[in-house]
Amino acid sequence: MLAKKTLARREAPGGGAGDRRDALRISELSLAVGTGERAIPLLAGVTVRVGRGETVGLVGESGSGKSLTARTALGMLPRGARATGGVTVSDVDVLAAGRRELRELRRTRVSMIFQDPRASINPVRRIGDYLTEGLRARGVPARAAAERALDLLDQVGIRDPGGAVRRFPHEFSGGMLQRVVIAGALSTEPELLLADEPTTALDVTTQAEVVGLLKEMQRAHGTGMLFVTHDLDLAAAVCDRVYVMYAGRIVEEAASASLFGAPAHPYTRALLEASPSVHGDKVEIRAIRGRPRALAESPSGCSFRDRCPLAGDECAETVPDHRPHGTSLVACLRPEQVTP
Numbered sequence: 248m249l250a251k252k253t254l255a256r257r258e259a260p261g262g263g264a265g266d267r268r269d270a271l272r273i274s275e276l277s278l279a280v281g282t283g284e285r286a287i288p289l290l291a292g293v294t295v296r297v298g299r300g301e302t303v304g305l306v307g308e309s310g311s312g313k314s315l316t317a318r319t320a321l322g323m324l325p326r327g328a329r330a331t332g333g334v335t336v337s338d339v340d341v342l343a344a345g346r347r348e349l350r351e352l353r354r355t356r357v358s359m360i361f362q363d364p365r366a367s368i369n370p371v372r373r374i375g376d377y378l379t380e381g382l383r384a385r386g387v388p389a390r391a392a393a394e395r396a397l398d399l400l401d402q403v404g405i406r407d408p409g410g411a412v413r414r415f416p417h418e419f420s421g422g423m424l425q426r427v428v429i430a431g432a433l434s435t436e437p438e439l440l441l442a443d444e445p446t447t448a449l450d451v452t453t454q455a456e457v458v459g460l461l462k463e464m465q466r467a468h469g470t471g472m473l474f475v476t477h478d479l480d481l482a483a484a485v486c487d488r489v490y491v492m493y494a495g496r497i498v499e500e501a502a503s504a505s506l507f508g509a510p511a512h513p514y515t516r517a518l519l520e521a522s523p524s525v526h527g528d529k530v531e532i533r534a535i536r537g538r539p540r541a542l543a544e545s546p547s548g549c550s551f552r553d554r555c556p557l558a559g560d561e562c563a564e565t566v567p568d569h570r571p572h573g574t575s576l577v578a579c580l581r582p583e584q585v586t587p
């Protein structure tokens with residue numbers, strides 16, 4: 248009942264996929280820790296946009312900067328980090344926000360789901376308290392918050408919500424607990440959901456159920472979702488658009504269908520060739536040569552050039568700008584050699 252009311256309210260001002268207002272806008276974000284000669288760059292010129300009701304993937308190998316990028320939307324920067332560029336959630340300037348404003352932002356507009364649900368829930372608090380605290384903090388009366396918790400548990404497929412609210416986290420399996428976390432993340436009807444490898448710790452069947460549930464809930468609530476994953480199959484199945492990260496930079500952006508069908512960056516192509524099922528009937532799996540690099544240790548010019556089969560001398564000279572190629576925006580001097 249409550250969910251339907253919520254839905255109506257969300258859709259009235261043009262919610263869901265039709266809303267053009269961005270849930271998240273990261274513009275030319277650069278991040279470094281340390282100062283002077285000791286400064287270590289972590290991200291360079293990262294631009295990511297998530298529309299309301301849109302699911303946007305952030306993919307790349309371990310250490311490429313996916314989590315750092317996602318966490319900036321919550322104002323969670325590494326200790327001593329300096330950021331330049333812009334990070335806006337709805338109309339809030341995250342980089343300029345004070346502690347109180349950030350707390351408010353996290354309480355009302357942005358939620359995050361991590362890989363391990365047990366890390367997000369206090370083990371000694373009952374599920375009911377976990378679900379109602381965000382609502383209570385927003386001024387929802389105790390009784391209405393309790394009803395809403397039951398409703399949310401029902402929506403995420405927890406049987407016997409009345410019993411579940413009295414139980415503790417250890418009484419749930421990993422998959423069931425991740426459902427509870429999803430219910431908690433959506434309880435405050437955030438405009439933006441950051442999902443950082445939300446299914447990596449789950450077995451394959453549970454993974455599919457949780458992803459299906461996330462999509463369904465996200466659509467119903469008109470929430471924008473930034474979906475961080477190293478799993479291309481999952482990104483292809485879940486995301487409308489995808490950004491590919493390498494060594495602290497975005498190297499390609501495209502609609503999901505075109506990115507996985509016709510990659511324009513040699514790194515995207517290499518990732519696809521290293522992933523058996525996204526690549527369909529091409530059964531030969533080729534590991535990407537060399538190892539992924541952090542931004543601080545990447546070569547001059549294009550960061551990928553020491554692993555790239557297409558690299559030439561000019562790739563060492565400058566960091567390639569993003570330019571359109573086919574339906575992608577790609578940071579490569581030779582995309583026509585990847586997709587003619």
Ligand SMILES: Nc1ncnc2c1ncn2[C@@H]1O[C@H](COP(=O)(O)OP(=O)(O)OP(=O)(O)O)[C@@H](O)[C@H]1O
Nearest residue numbers: 280289308309310311312313314315316325326541
């Ligand atoms: N506080 C910090 N100080 C220094 N370096 C950091 C800090 N936090 C992250 N890094 C480095 O920044 C890079 C990007 O880290 P990040 O966690 O964003 O990668 P990721 O793409 O999410 O990888 P994974 O899939 O393994 O989580 C890594 O090389 C990491 O070691």
